[in-house]
Amino acid sequence: MRKQEINTPLFWLQDAGFSAYLVGNQVRDRLLKMDFDRFDVDIATSAKPKQVVTVLKKNNLIPTAVDEQFGVVSFRFNGVIYEITTFRQDIYKGDFERVKRYPDAIRFVPVAAEDSSRRDLTINAIYLNPKTGKYLDYHGGMADIKNKIIRVIGDPMIRFQEDPLRLLRVVRFRHLLKFKYDPATLKAMKLSAGLIRKLSPTIVKKEFGKLQDLPNYSAVKQELQRLGLSQIT
Numbered sequence: 001m002r003k004q005e006i007n008t009p010l011f012w013l014q015d016a017g018f019s020a021y022l023v024g025n026q027v028r029d030r031l032l033k034m035d036f037d038r039f040d041v042d043i044a045t046s047a048k049p050k051q052v053v054t055v056l057k058k059n060n061l062i063p064t065a066v067d068e069q070f071g072v073v074s075f076r077f078n079g080v081i082y083e084i085t086t087f088r089q090d091i092y093k094g095d096f097e098r099v100k101r102y103p104d105a106i107r108f109v110p111v112a113a114e115d116s117s118r119r120d121l122t123i124n125a126i127y128l129n130p131k132t133g134k135y136l137d138y139h140g141g142m143a144d145i146k147n148k149i150i151r152v153i154g155d156p157m158i159r160f161q162e163d164p165l166r167l168l169r170v171v172r173f174r175h176l177l178k179f180k181y182d183p184a185t186l187k188a189m190k191l192s193a194g195l196i197r198k199l200s201p202t203i204v205k206k207e208f209g210k211l212q213d214l215p216n217y218s219a220v221k222q223e224l225q226r227l228g229l230s231q232i233t
Helices: 008-015 024-030 048-056 110-118 139-147 156-162 166-177 183-198 201-212 218-227
Strands: 019-023 039-046 065-067 071-077 080-086 087-089 105-108 126-131 134-138
Touching: 008 019, 008 039, 008 048, 008 071, 008 080, 019 024, 024 039, 024 048, 024 126, 024 139, 048 065, 048 071, 048 080, 087 110, 110 134, 134 139, 156 166, 156 183, 166 183, 166 201, 166 218, 201 218
Parallel strands: 039 080
Antiparallel strands: 019 039, 019 126, 065 071, 071 080, 087 105, 126 134
């Protein structure tokens, strides 16, 4: 599929009057001038799930899955897997005595600026309108890409409490991209390492498998030990 054809479902949403952007690996890896997965596309939009489904059906596409709670519509188009997610705010009540991993409530929001704050890393919270070529960057992600920095959005201590699995994601992206940690993020990782023990082995296994697939896994393993995350190895 040609690059412009990949954006076709996004253009459908825009033509229907909704805001819609590429987000995540598609945008990050383009900025890094890296090869990116053209068969796995994430789109963020102001359209709510039922509105997304209506737009798809008008173009003779039936979703493979619709999660109205989290605002995610999944489908295949010309061999490409798409996830269209409604702009949303993830609400946590702040009681972290137990591991939640998922928010206590979801609130759909009208603009990408509000949606961006729920994302894990600054480099993963950059939005691209492929029609205009304009980027939306609310957390300094483009500067972090330029300076090769891994930085958690918001207070890293709170973000790791919300979902301890983020600790492993941060390690993975740091080694995948050969970036360095933002000092505040690194400090919070060391202080939060014990949270991993609260997760079930089943939950950890999938993310740990991604770490093992990295070409420099021996260095990853050493770093997990330095961070106090060696209990998962």
